[in-house]
Amino acid sequence: MAASPTARRAGRHVMRMVLRSMKRFLALVPVIRYDGMGPGAAGYPSKFDLQASLFIWVAVLPFLVVGAGAINPWAYLGLIPLLPAGAYFAARRSAAALNSEPLRRREWATRFAGMVKATPATVEGGAPKVRGSFYAIAVAVVLLGFGAALPWLVNGAFAGELSWLQLFASKWALVSWAGYAIVLVVSWMVGRAYGREGSDARQVEALWTAQVAKILDVSVSDFEAGSGALAWSRDQESLTVTVPVAARTRLKGIDLRCELIAPGWCVASAGYDIVELVRVENRPEVMLGRQAMAASDGLVVGVEDLPDSELRPHAARWALNPDTRVTVDRISFLAAEQGSQVVEWSEWKHEAIIAKLSARVVQVRGRLAELLNCAPHAIELSITMHATEHRIETVSIMRAPSLGVDAEKRLTLWKNLIAAIPGGSNGWRIDDDPITGRVVLTYGGRLALRPSVSMAEMLPETLDPDDWARLPLGVGPDGEVVSINLKAGPHTIVAGPTGSGKTVALLQIMASAIARGHQVVLIDPTKGGLDFLQIRQLTVAWATESLEAAQAAMEAIYAEVGRRKAILQEHGEVKWSDLSPEVRERENVHPVLIVIDEFGSLVLGEDVPKGLPKDSPYVVEAETKNAAKSIIRTLTGRIAREARFAGLHLALGIQRPDASILGGELRSNLTSAVQLAPPGKPISREAMTMLIPGDQAPIASQTLADLDDGKSPGLAVVAADGGGVAGFRVAYAPAREIPVLLERLGAPLPKQWTIATSVAAPVFGVRKPKTVEPEVIDLGTVVVDFDFEAAEPAATAFPFSFDD
Known part of the structure; x- marks a missing residue:
């Protein structure tokens, strides 16, 4: 039978009245009036209030309910909902009390943790075990209340329905009363734990005053005497501190002191006279900081997560205890226990940044730290792996201790590092920027040269004058032809000690030039051109007989510069x-290659004997030679400086490029440099630096060392303007076969230049004959008539200088 609307309205009205009455009854309990544990909180509970609250909820209220049930079972059924409701409110409010005071929490969290079988960190971090224990008490109270009232229920109004429980009712009631006794003891212990030592408002306010004074770095007396004050927000989530005069100059470092002295709180703002502290109890970084501090024995007092990056994955900033001396080794050990590594260390800031680096990064970083003799955290780098192959593709070094500007030192270091990288080889590319300090090492296969290269591979199929600027030299480790470009570097110097293959390299340059339409001039009075006799017929000038012939050839070449200028x-x-x-x-204007072998011997001055008469043949011969050498040196410098536009190109052969042979101006105009090395015999650093200036010298030295197999001749490296540094094996062919190779291309026999040789110098050891005075003849008056209009202008060669 359905209830009428009036009855339903009356029922709802009665329920509301019951709920209001229950709320008023519950409001009588001190714990329900509790609003927080901060100073000035309304209804702050005393020790008696806390213990009384627990007794009311756990003991007094159940007895009232059970007593009402003994008088009238129906009253028991009506009042029994108060038991779980009261226990729930007790658990909720008691847990809130436990979480409201961070400064005192550790003291009594440790005490209470033993009672609820939990760790102090668990109790302190939100007290879930506390709430669970109170909920368990609530369930126990309901069961015990039911059991204590069971005899009256089975013998009263519910005797018929519960008659089957009559045999157990009395025993159940005894067990329930015993359980009540246990609950009373537990509630008394809990109340005592809550209310022990300084639970009144004045003591808590004094405690906070002491802690805030520590945060401001002043004494309590100075804080109070300087009009320092505390003001809590209504929700107890922030605290405004009026800064006393004595502390207004000590606000530096207040953030760190607050984290150390009041965990769970931080400085929201710090002005000249007002500091606001806010609660950060539930922030993850606070919990991480507490865990880190516990794991580090107090060395780490705070943790802040940082954004992930390629260099610093899963990074975090550790705040270190400023009152304890912390070493980077200790922090590195603590970070390693968490699977991280220190990537930045600041002792004066009392902080360290850690990140979870990959095993490859840790390995390479550690190896580089050993090479630099520094701590690993001083280096920061990243590694990229190949998309399909399991190997390192690049190593980018973003930060490392300063290495200075010594290019050779830097190159050696990076080479050593590459050797220590898994899969590292001499084929890796090094991009080193000494200005920014960033270095990128890129993977490359191991470099190796062919044991020998045939000159036939370097020659075109037919004569190719259009390709006049490219002169192939040999083959590099990648199988590509290495050449010099006369447009980028018009003049070349070829250096190499005895047995290195310098003559082979000059022959290769000469053959490449002839195959591309060059006219070749050879000047070699030192050795008489013996190394080049097989191709003499392919040259346009051959100055190998004497120093005078070499001087005449250089004068003719310089005259050719003047002719072409006209x-x-x-x-x-x-x-x-x-x-x-x-x-x-028509004008016979073709590119000209001037090969001067043993240039050092050709221009190096002779020692003039001292103590002999000036007309001594020894003195005359030395002075004459020195004059010729000086002219050759001067003309060589002029040709190197002025002949580029005219198509004349120098190729100087020298054993060692000493500064006494190659002046600064001449060396600067020899823009392509080829250095050869005998197998297994590296070139000295000084010799390489004189030949190849700048940062290219150490690269060239390292390239020669990487490509040297210790047995194959023809090892060389070229450094040219615009072409960088490249190692190669010089192409070779027996001298007698070179003319045959060139004839197959269609190289014609060139027309020889006519060079007037200067008067020979006195022969060494032969006395100079006396000079006969010429006879003077009087011719009288001589009339000479010139037709200047009919005279044709003649091109006259004389020394001059101009800019290209």
Whole structure:
């Protein structure tokens, strides 16, 4: 039978009245009036209030309910909901009390943790065990209340329905009363733990005053005497501190002191006279900080998560205890226990940054730290792996101790590091920027040269004058042809000690030039051109007989520069390659390669004997030679400086490029440098630096060392303007086969230049004959008539200088 609307309204009205009455009854309990444990909190519970609250909920209220049930079972059924409701409110409010005071929490959290079988950190971090224990008490109270009232229920109004429980009712009631006694003891212990030592408002306020004074780095007396004050927010989540005068100059470092003295709180703002502290109890970084502090024996007092990056994955900042001396080794050990590594260390800031680096990064970073003799955290690098192959693709070093600007030192270091990298080889590329300090090491296969290279591979299939600027030298480790480019570097120097293959390299340059339409001049009075006799017929000038012949050849070459300048002026062009093919053929303007072997011996001055008469043949011969050498040196410098536009290119062969042989100006114009090395005999650093200036010298030295197999001749490295440094094996062919190879290409026999040799110097050891005075003849008056208009202008060569 359904209830009428009036009855339903009356029922709801009665329920509301019951709930209001229950709320008013519960409001009588002190714990329900509790609003927090901060100073000035309304209804702050005393020790008696806390213990009384627990007794009311756990003991007094159940007895009232059971007593009502003994009088009237129906009253028991009506009042029994108060038992779980009261226990729930007790658990909720008691847990809130436990969490409201962070400064005192550790003291009594440790005490209470033993009672609830939990760790102090668990109790302190939110007290879930506390709430669970109170809920368990609530369930126990309900069961015990039911058991204590069971005899009255089975013998009263519910005797018929519960008659089967009559045999157990009395025993159950005894067990329930015993359980009540146990609950009373537990509630008394809990109440005592809550209310022990300084649980009143004044003591807590004094405790907070002492802690805030420590945070401000002043004494309590100075804080109070300087009008320092505390003001809590209504929700107890923030605390405003009025800074006393004595502390206004000590606000530096207040953030760190607050974290140390009041865990769970931080400085929200710090002004001249006002500091606001806010609760950060539930922030993850606070919990991480507490865990780190517990694991580090107090060395780490705070943890802050940082954004992930390629260099610093899963990074975090550790705040270190400023009152304890903390070493980086100790922090590195603590970080390693968590699977992380220290990537940045600041002793004066009392902080360290850690990150979970990959095993590869840790390995490479550790190896580089050993090479630099520094701590690993001073180095920061990243590694990228190949997409398909399990190998390192690049190593990018972003931060490392300063290595200075010594390019050779830096290169050696990176080479040593590459050797220590899994899969590292001499084929890796090094991109080193000494300005920014960033270094990128890129994977490359191991470099190795072929044992020998045939000259036939370097020659074109037919004569190719259009490719005049490219002169192949040999083959590099990647199988590519290495060449010099006369457009980028018009003049070349080839250096190499005895047995290195310098002559082979010069022959290769000469053959490459002839195959591409060059006219070749050879100047070699030191050895008489013996190394080049097989290709003499392919040259346009051969100055090997004497020093005078070499001087005459250089003068003729310089005169050719003047002749070509006049032709360019006549046709209004800037350089020889701009002339039309017809003009070039008619005026015999082709690229010219001037090969001067043993240049050092050719221009190095002779010692003039001292103590002999000036007309002594010894003195005359030495002075004459020195004069010729000086002229050759001067003309070589002029040609190197002025002949580029005219298509004349130098190739100087030298054993060692000493500064006494190659002046600064001449060396600067020899823009392509080839260094050869005998197998297994490295070139000295000084010799390499004189030949290849700048940062390219150490790279060239290292390249030679990497490619040297210790047995194969023809090892060389070239450094050219715009071409970098490249190692290669010089192409070779027996000298007698070179003319055959060139004839197959269609290389013609060139027309020889006519060079007037200067008067020979006195022969060493032969006395100079006396000079006969010429006879003077009187011719009288002589009339000479010149037709200047009919005279044709002649091109006269004389020394001059101009800019290219």
